[in-house]
Amino acid sequence: WCLRAVGAEELDFCFSILQPLTTFWHFKDGISHLKQVTGRVQQDLQCYIVALIADAAPPGIVMAVWALMDF
Secondary structure, three states: OOOHOHHHHHHHHHHHOOOOOOOOOOOOOOOOOOOOOOOHHHHHHHHHHHHOOOOOOOHHHHHHHHHHHHO
């Protein structure tokens, strides 16, 4: 949903410019090329995704993704 709503290039760019932290996985090449991820990578991706799509995606999609993250 997020890739389609925001676009692969925009989402990859947002993930690539995040400050690298020692406790989180850094997606320096973005996320559109990921095919299979571990549970830890999925968890780190979920920590960032809502904040990164907040301005670029329609409000309905942001609320749906946010609701899924809280579920």
